[in-house]
């Protein structure tokens with residue numbers, strides 16, 4: 001059995017993925033709704049803290065940083081530490097395929113503190129925004145939106161603004177500067193595991209960026225989808 005400590009400090013036990021999980025991860029309907037990952041995590045998490053045989057609801061309760069950390073460790077115990085990426089250059093005049101190997105054991109992990117709510121004074125309007133962390137429930141709501149955008153991603157983490165519930169209208173009227181500073185603050189206090197990959201194209205030097213979990217090689221190292 002494989003025991004890990006999540007960025008929030010909770011201890012988990014994992015078992016490796018089997019054919020059942022591979023089927024979940026290739027089910028397009030489940031992938032679109034975001035349920036594929038939740039069911040895979042439910043299947044492979046033997047224990048979350050004291051809770052044995054966790055349900056999907058327990059998996060959704062986990063903070064997003066804990067969830068991604070769990071997925072990365074699950075990938076490691078199931079398929080190994082090395083992810084061999086094939087990244088296409090975003091420069092349309094180049095389009096060269098770049099090969100890059102990332103060792104998952106070396107990804108930076110930032111632990112959560114005990115704080116779950118944060119106050120931030122917007123530099124422009126001087127209003128105070130209270131916000132929290134993303135968790136599985138909120139991720140699921142975002143995945144269900146027809147057109148997820150920056151506003152919905154901000155809105156879902158905001159608890160209140162000057163004590164009042166937030167709305168799309170308030171977010172739309174907020175100055176770009178305040179929105180930018182708020183996003184920066186949300187990113188600053190965030191925790192979890194850093195899966196961002198940044199490299200330069202071997203052919204033309206253009207910056208190539210991605211997130212590991214978005215790459216086929218993360219969960220399907222041998223199969224070409």
Ligand SMILES: [Zn+2]
Pocket residue numbers: 089090091094095096201202203204205206
């Ligand atoms: Zn290039």
